[in-house]
Amino acid sequence: MQAHMITPPFLKTGDRIAIVSPARSITFEEVHPTLRILQKWGLEVVLGTHVFCKSDQYAGTDEQRVADFQQMLDDDSIRAIFCSRGGYGTVRLIDRLDFTRFNQHPKWIIGYSDVTVLHCHILRHCGIETLHATMPVNIREGMPPENLESLRNVLFGTRIRYLMSPLPLSRNGAGEGVLTGGNLSILYSLMGSVSEPDTDGKILFIEDVDEYLYHIDRMMMTLKRAGKLDHLQGLLVGGMDRMNDNTIPFGKNAYQIISEAVSEYAYPVCFGFPAGHCDKNLALIMGRKVSLKVEEKAEIIFS
Numbered sequence: 001m002q003a004h005m006i007t008p009p010f011l012k013t014g015d016r017i018a019i020v021s022p023a024r025s026i027t028f029e030e031v032h033p034t035l036r037i038l039q040k041w042g043l044e045v046v047l048g049t050h051v052f053c054k055s056d057q058y059a060g061t062d063e064q065r066v067a068d069f070q071q072m073l074d075d076d077s078i079r080a081i082f083c084s085r086g087g088y089g090t091v092r093l094i095d096r097l098d099f100t101r102f103n104q105h106p107k108w109i110i111g112y113s114d115v116t117v118l119h120c121h122i123l124r125h126c127g128i129e130t131l132h133a134t135m136p137v138n139i140r141e142g143m144p145p146e147n148l149e150s151l152r153n154v155l156f157g158t159r160i161r162y163l164m165s166p167l168p169l170s171r172n173g174a175g176e177g178v179l180t181g182g183n184l185s186i187l188y189s190l191m192g193s194v195s196e197p198d199t200d201g202k203i204l205f206i207e208d209v210d211e212y213l214y215h216i217d218r219m220m221m222t223l224k225r226a227g228k229l230d231h232l233q234g235l236l237v238g239g240m241d242r243m244n245d246n247t248i249p250f251g252k253n254a255y256q257i258i259s260e261a262v263s264e265y266a267y268p269v270c271f272g273f274p275a276g277h278c279d280k281n282l283a284l285i286m287g288r289k290v291s292l293k294v295e296e297k298a299e300i301i302f303s
Contacts, residue, residue, distance in 0.1 A: 005127055005288065006126075006127055007106075007288075008106040008108045008128065008129065009107075010155065010156055010157035011079055011080060011155045011156050012156070013041075013043075014042060015043055015079040015080070016043070016044045016077050016078050016079060017043050017044070017045060017046070017078065017081070018045075018047070018048060018072040018078045018080070018082065019031060019034070019045060019046075019047055019048065019051055019083075020051055020081060020083060020084065021048065021051045021059030021060070021083070021084040022065050022069055022083055022093055023058070023059065023065075023086055023089035023115075024058065024059060024085055024086065024088060025052075025053070025055075025057065025059040025060075026051070026052065026084045026136070026137055028052055030085075030136065030137055031047075031051070031052075031136045031137075033136075033140055033141070034082070034136035034139045037139060037148065041152060046072075046078065048071070049064075049068055049071070050065065051084060057087065057088065062089075062092050062093060062096075065093055066093050066096045069081070069093060069097060070098065073097065073098070073101055073107075074101045074102075076105045079107050079108070080107055080108035080109075080110060081108070081110065082110045082111065082136060083109070083111030083114075083115045083118075083135055084136045085111075085113075085136065085137035086113025086115055086135065086137075087113070088114055089114065090115060091114075091186075091190075094117050094121050094195060106128045108129075108130070108155060109122060109130040110130070110135070110151070111131075111132075111133070112133065112134070112135065112183065113186075113277065114183070114186060115135075115182070116132075116181075116182030116183040116187065117190065119132060119181075119182050120180070120181075120187070120190055120195050121194075121195040122287075123178075123180055123197070123286060124197065124198060125194075129285050129288050130285075130286045131155070131286070132182055133147075133150070133151045133154070133282075133284070134147045134148070134151060143279070144279055144280045144281075146280055147282070150282045151283045153283070160285075161301045161302065162273075162282060162300040163297055164272070164273065164274065165297060166270045166271060166297070166298040167271040169255050169256065169259040169269070170294055170298065171267075171268055171269040172268060172294050173234070173267060174268060174291070175203060175268050176203075176291045176292070177202045177203045177232075177233035177289065178202050178203070178288065179202070179205060179286055179287065179288055179302075180198070180205070180287070181197065181204045182206075182207070182286070183208060183276070184207065184211075184216070184219050185219065187223070187228075188222055191226055197228070199229070199232060201232075201233055203233050203234040203290050203292055204228075204229075204232050204234070204235050204236065205236040205237075205284060205286075206235070206237055207238030207240065207276025208254070208276070209242055209278075210241075210244065211243060211244065212243070212250075213245050213250035213252065213254060213257065214246065214250050216240070216257050216258070217250070217261075220257060220258055221261065223261075224261055224262075229262055229265065230265070232265070233267055233292070234267050234268045234269070234270070234294075235262055235267065235268070235269045236273050236292065237258055237270065237271045237272070238272075238273045238275040238276035239274070239276035239278030240253075240254035240255060240258075241277055258271075259271075268293070269294065270294050270298040270300075273298070288302050290302050
């Protein structure tokens with residue numbers, strides 16, 4: 001990773017942005033609300049050639065999904081790339097993408113869940129900030145307004161600061177470091193690869209959904225044994241919703257499992273940050289230096 005992180009240019013009225021589908025398939029009906037919102041923001045939306053293709057669970061073949069993403073990386077007129085949805089499939093593309101042009105002309109890469117592959121790989125190899133935020137598949141009437149407000153604020157250059165009431169098991173303290181992480185299952189799957197996250201001196205964010213509790217423990221133990229939890233400046237834990245259990249109960253919920261895994265360390269821990277697979281999904285700038293203070297309230301300030 002580069003010593004100094006690079007912030008892509010902020011958006012302005014008239015900019016062209018793209019929507020591509022690097023993972024699971026999506027329909028036009030699911031994307032249509034996003035098109036209207038982005039156009040209201042004064043942006044011109046360009047759809048990937050294969051954005052609505054379908055090949056089994058994927059949005060087209062690996063070749064089609066690579067072609068779409070590469071085209072948008074290489075097109076200097078495109079100022080941001082929205083991933084339409086997560087699911088699974090981005091890891092099949094990552095080693096086939098050429099980031100040469102992207103490094104020369106950075107642009108915002110936006111998404112969460114399976115898009116964690118891109119967040120980690122780009123942070124490690126390009127040193128360019130990316131945006132962990134809501135995706136077209138989630139944008140609909142009735143969603144929390146903060147999801148879109150925080151997304152728009154980051155993209156158009158408004159400084160963001162979050163203040164919240166941390167949930168029980170949080171640990172008081174203060175830390176400062178570059179924000180990294182994303183979906184816990186994806187972080188676990190990247191271990192031992194060239195996209196593996198570097199967590200030393202960082203603020204780590206994790207979230208997950210629809211996992212077995214024993215597997216949350218397995219993943220946390222893997223991160224711990226790999227030294228990924230040793231030298232953090234802080235831990236930010238987002239949604240851990242819709243967890244599954246076995247016939248014989250595991251005996252702890254997801255937050256308790258995570259709390260136990262980091263109990264020997266002294267850095268601040270904030271449970272319940274509203275991001276990830278939960279109704280409220282606030283935008284997080286991955287690669288940006290942040291300060292985390294956990295007391296009666298938890299405060300996250302992006303530098």
